[in-house]
């Protein structure tokens with residue numbers, strides 16, 4: 425009974441404030457997530473500067489093996505580990521269109537970026553979906569998250585700068601070895617980015633092949649610096 429559900433949610437919000445997306449307890453008016461659940465999230469504290477891969481806290485130089493050879497981005501920041509309950513929040517956003525999850529995840533990422541000392545980019549570039557996947561899903565979760573962080577960062581979105589040209593298979597369906605080939609040359613950039621500092625925005629970075637392919641495309645379009653912001657890193 426989706427109507428009844430929505431109606432009861434509306435009444436609940438008016439009477440008690442928004443419900444926490446995780447425990448359904450009362451959440452602050454601005455947040456959709458209660459303070460206890462926020463504190464319990466798997467925050468990612470020590471990670472590779474160039475791809476946000478988790479690294480031991482004790483590591484003095486935070487650059488992973490892959491990035492020592494070829495850095496994915498100039499600076500990368502992921503707010504959270506891709507584990508429970510973050511994987512659930514992201515999966516429900518993508519496949520059940522739970523939009524409050526995009527607000528929560530976008531706000532958490534924005535807080536992390538604002539608190540960091542990273543230089544603000546000129547443009548935010550959400551990882552595009554292929555047109556067919558966008559039609560099926562009805563929205564691009566990376567774009568929803570990027571819209572949420574554009575305000576706090578005071579940075580515009582370049583939504584139509586890049587297209588996903590070749591219809592790639594969903595990365596999660598492929599073996600690790602096939603993933604790189606699957607996304608190579610998958611993106612086409614239509615915007616002249618000469619001299620620009622851009623930041624890729626994604627919900628989750630897994631192997632990093634998609635982000636690497638997009639970064640290469642943005643550099644070919646002239647971007648001088650490419651950063652990476654992700655809600656979660658596997």
Ligand SMILES: [Zn+2]
Pocket residue numbers: 444445446447448449457458459460461462
């Ligand atoms: Zn909660």
Ligand SMILES: [Zn+2]
Pocket residue numbers: 472473474475476477487488489490491492496
């Ligand atoms: Zn790295």
